[in-house]
Amino acid sequence: MEEELEEEQSNAELLGDRYRKLLLQVESLTTELSAERSFSAKAESGRQQLERQIQELRERLGEEDAGARARQKMTIAALESKLAQAEEQLEQESRERILSGKLVRRAEKRLKEVVLQVEEERRVADQLRDQLEKGNLRVKQLKRQLEEAEEEASRAQAGRRRLQRELEDVTESAESMNREVTTLRNRLRRGPLTFTTRTVRQVFRLEEGVASDEEAEEAEPGSGPQPQESDGPQEVQPQ
Structure with missing residues (x-):
């Protein structure tokens, strides 16, 4: 031109x-x-x-x-x-x-x-x-x-970098959760452990891989109507 x-x-x-x-x-x-x-x-x-x-x-x-x-x-x-x-x-x-x-x-x-x-x-x-x-x-x-x-x-590049950082954060969180699940499984194999009902629910959620920040907030007391479960100690047998 x-x-x-x-x-x-x-x-x-x-x-x-x-x-x-x-x-x-x-x-x-x-x-x-x-x-x-x-x-x-x-x-x-x-x-x-x-x-x-x-x-x-x-x-x-x-x-x-x-x-x-x-x-x-x-x-x-x-x-x-x-x-x-x-x-x-x-x-x-x-x-x-x-x-x-x-x-x-x-x-x-x-x-x-x-x-x-x-x-x-x-x-x-x-x-x-x-x-x-x-x-x-x-x-x-x-x-x-x-x-x-x-x-x-430039805006798209900035958005891509932001999504990349979020993906890295999510990946890091998932790896941390996987390590916690592995640790709990090993402890369960060594012998019976005493957990609260809330702890057992968190373990099952970690094993199913659907844990999220919103679900963690819902699991806190007072965050909404919860099933009437006992928070007393329960014995969990090793798998």
Whole structure:
């Protein structure tokens, strides 16, 4: 889970880098578009100015007298040459303007594509961010469940140790009772012994292996209604 989170974080960083690069491309294309539009405006202004100059020169030629026609012809020839150059330049600028328009449209199309791509990258980044937040929440839940499981295991381990100690205590008590039963049997085999009724009952309980702390409490006087038996001495014959 942590490796997946790290991978998602790395993907998110890569998307962020791509997003910044796309923004730089958008700014560059916008700058180029502004430059092309400015160039087209300047070219159109220059063409109009040349046309005005030509018109003014032609008007001046019409106003000159015949004596200056020879000189004016030279001027006209120079102006016509200049006009031809201007027309050629204007045609070149027109071609460049058409090309610039194509470049502008292409740049606008590219700009739209970049904007759409940026929006898609932002959407993917948002999805990855949501997945990352969900992953972090899931990790916290798993850590909390792990801590709870460890606490439960610790409690179970403590309970097992407690039961083990109780089992050892019960085993030790049973062994002690068995030793007492063996001792009493040996004494009975050696000769008659004198016991109270209560002692005889305890011996039989030890032999049957059902003695317990509760039964020992019930055997004490005053712990509840008991059968009317004599506590006087009785003689027990060896078995």
